[in-house]
Amino acid sequence: MSMRHAQFALLCASALVAASACGSDDERPLPSVEGGSGSSSSGGKSSRAGSGSGSQPEVGGEPSSEAGGAVGLGGEGGGGGGDGIVYETAGAPTFIPGLCDPQMMPGKSTALELEPPLAGATLLATTPDELSVALAAGDDPELRLYVGDRASADDPFEVQEIALPPGYEAASGVALSSDALILVLVLADHSGFGAISRPERGEPFSTDANVTAFTRLNGQKAMSGRSLGWPVLASDGGTLYFLSYFGQGLVVQSTRGSDGRFDLGSEIDEFTLGGGEGAYKRIHSVSADQRAIFFFDEATQHSMALFRSRPNAPFYEPLDLGDRRGAAPNADCSRLYSSVDGALVAQALE
Numbered sequence: 001m002s003m004r005h006a007q008f009a010l011l012c013a014s015a016l017v018a019a020s021a022c023g024s025d026d027e028r029p030l031p032s033v034e035g036g037s038g039s040s041s042s043g044g045k046s047s048r049a050g051s052g053s054g055s056q057p058e059v060g061g062e063p064s065s066e067a068g069g070a071v072g073l074g075g076e077g078g079g080g081g082g083d084g085i086v087y088e089t090a091g092a093p094t095f096i097p098g099l100c101d102p103q104m105m106p107g108k109s110t111a112l113e114l115e116p117p118l119a120g121a122t123l124l125a126t127t128p129d130e131l132s133v134a135l136a137a138g139d140d141p142e143l144r145l146y147v148g149d150r151a152s153a154d155d156p157f158e159v160q161e162i163a164l165p166p167g168y169e170a171a172s173g174v175a176l177s178s179d180a181l182i183l184v185l186v187l188a189d190h191s192g193f194g195a196i197s198r199p200e201r202g203e204p205f206s207t208d209a210n211v212t213a214f215t216r217l218n219g220q221k222a223m224s225g226r227s228l229g230w231p232v233l234a235s236d237g238g239t240l241y242f243l244s245y246f247g248q249g250l251v252v253q254s255t256r257g258s259d260g261r262f263d264l265g266s267e268i269d270e271f272t273l274g275g276g277e278g279a280y281k282r283i284h285s286v287s288a289d290q291r292a293i294f295f296f297d298e299a300t301q302h303s304m305a306l307f308r309s310r311p312n313a314p315f316y317e318p319l320d321l322g323d324r325r326g327a328a329p330n331a332d333c334s335r336l337y338s339s340v341d342g343a344l345v346a347q348a349l350e
Contacts, residue, residue, distance in 0.1 A: 098291035100333040102307045102317040106347035109340060113156040118146060120342040123326030125176040128235050128288050130330050132180035132201060133157060133337070133344065136170050145170040149180065149201045157344075158202070165209040168194060172229030173282065177237055184240075185209060190227035192218030193242070216261055217254065220244075235288045235331070240265070242283070249280035251293075253312075272306055272315045275299065285328035294327040303327040303338060 114121065118137055124145075125134040130153040135146045145164060148157030164170065168185040175184035182197050183205055194209030211218060220226055225246050232241040240254045240262050251273040254265030273281045279299035286293050290311045297304050303324045306315035321327050324338040329349070336347050 096310075098287065098307065098309075099289045099331075100287045100292035100305070100307065100329055101349070102305075102319060104319070104333070104349040106321065106336050107350050109345050109347055112344045112346055114148065114159055114344060115156045116159060118159055121146070121339060121344060122342075123328065123337060123339040123344060124170070124174050124284070125232075125326075126285065126328040126330075126337045127176055127178055127180050128329075128331035129153075129178070130335070130337070130346075132176060134174050134176045134183065135159070135339075135344070140171055143169070143171050145174065147176070147180070147183065147205070160204065162196075162205055163207055165194070165196065165207055168209060173231060173284070175231040175233040175240070177233055178235040182233075182237075184231045184233055186229050186231065187218070189221075190229055191221040192228055193231055213256065213261055216264055217242075220264070230282045230284070232283050232286055234286055234290055239290065241286060241293070243280060245277075245280060247277060249275050249277075251281060251283055251295075269314045272318070284326050287329055287333055288331050292329070292333070294321075294329070296325055296327075 121135040121137045133148045138144050145162040146159045148159040150157050167188050169188045172186040180201050182195050184193050184195050193214040194211045196205045196209055198205045226244045228242055230243040238256045244250050244252045250267045252265040252267055254262040256262050281295045283295040292307050294305050303321040305319040307317045308315045324340050327338040329336050336349055338345055
């Protein structure tokens with residue numbers, strides 16, 4: 001054997017020994033580039049040895065839990081000469097509970113007095129502070145809209161009838177701002193929304209509807225044929241939820257821009273909040289942190305609630321609230337308001 005052949009055989013033998021030691025199923029992570037992000041293709045974060053810091057979200061932020069994403073904690077590997085190699089371990093993302101517990105159950109019902117008496121009323125909206133409600137009574141075309149106010153959560157509501165501006169109706173729901181000074185109404189042709197206002201609680205509302213905040217939304221029906229209804233205004237006043245329907249009904253979440261107008265919005269998961277005719281999800285309220293949404297399911301004739309891990313995430317964990325209308329929680333989700341057999345009811349959430 002020539003010297004060249006002997007050297008070649010020795011190199012081949014060394015390569016076989018090295019491959020056997022590593023093993024085909026024991027892949028090592030690639031070393032991070034000095035000064036780079038040091039993140040792997042799985043999206044986990046890493047830190048170099050000796051830094052003493054874990055992977056933490058920015059102040060006020062929350063790690064993503066969508067699509068199974070996990071936040072990793074960086075650290076140096078054990079012995080064996082792994083200098084310069086960054087090892088990563090996956091960790092479960094931090095989960096901060098919302099105001100409303102997905103396991104909540106309404107307690108014993110307590111009927112609330114309405115003065116003057118309002119027979120057969122259906123709750124349409126409440127304020128988080130429990131001091132104002134919007135109700136409807138009667139049947140189309142004689143359906144009438146009322147707003148009730150009170151000084152404290154222990155007082156009875158004093159109710160006033162609301163004179164609807166021409167071209168508006170209450171059969172497709174209304175939204176009440178958290179301070180009860182703005183009432184969002186649905187146009188009678190279901191092409192959009194308008195708002196009436198008042199200077200303070202207990203005062204009458206204006207009779208002229210303002211459509212400025214809804215101009216982008218109100219132009220959709222002419223182009224898409226989709227009707228709009230059942231508005232819900234989040235407690236921050238900057239987010240509007242509503243039902244958009246044309247055969248299939250979908251719940252839309254819209255944000256108010258810097259110009260004061262709501263954008264066209266984005267549809268929320270059709271598998272949880274979608275439905276065909278006769279099975280619409282007629283939303284009534286969202287929790288103060290927008291992580292729970294309450295609606296009346298036309299298919300089951302029951303009120304329902306859905307929950308999500310953070311604002312703008314998908315909803316999940318459906319909760320059947322039974323045969324009631326207009327379900328809405330208070331600010332800390334300790335009480336639930338609804339209509340049961342035509343009476344306004346408040347129940348502790350346990």
